[in-house]
Amino acid sequence: QVHLQESGPGLVKSSETLSLTCVVSGDSISDYNWWTWVRQTPGKGLEWVGEIFQTGKTNYSPSLKSRVTISVDRSMNHLSLTLTSVTAADTATYYCASTYMSSGSYRLDHWGQGIRVTVSS
């Protein structure tokens, strides 16, 4: 059974860059064709951040596109999220999720426990 664990700083200063890692264990990251990041602001709903295909193709939320980068490191079996120029609005719990997408079928199968990130001024 695949296990996902997000890691990174719990506190980031405003205007700086947030870097998160999602370590995949119990399976190879290459066994999943897509990977997704989702975030959840305190007390609010889910926001889709972006996704990466096994070829490296990415799709990002238009509201974050200018600041976000998602990448996969197969040698380390992890994926990463980088968000530049953060503000208080980026304070959220960030989740990574394995993603199956093919021929009309799509599912976020496995989720990490999430990492809470606070942006301070």
Add this chain to the structure above:
Amino acid sequence: DIVLTQSPDSLAVSLGERATISCKSSQSVNCLGWYQQRPGQPPNLLIFRTSTRKSGVPDRFSGSGSGTDFTLTINSLQADDVAVYYCQQCYAAPRTFGPGTKVEIK
């Protein structure tokens, strides 16, 4: 972006009764899923491809709909079903989520 709206925002249902959650899309989508998020937990996939239950999900959960109107039904509500339920469209990126519906026990 495709906008999803859910109704109601919250509902309280007696144990053993039925809960029905609506998800409406701003445009026709042919790909929709439902996720359950219990307090303090990450979301958990319940339904994909509108009506297919993920392996291990009890059959009291069912999904239906097409086009712009979709429904999640929870038959015979159990205490374990207290959670927020989100729909997500997978028709196009950004793969937006609905705002969520909170289900409680009456």
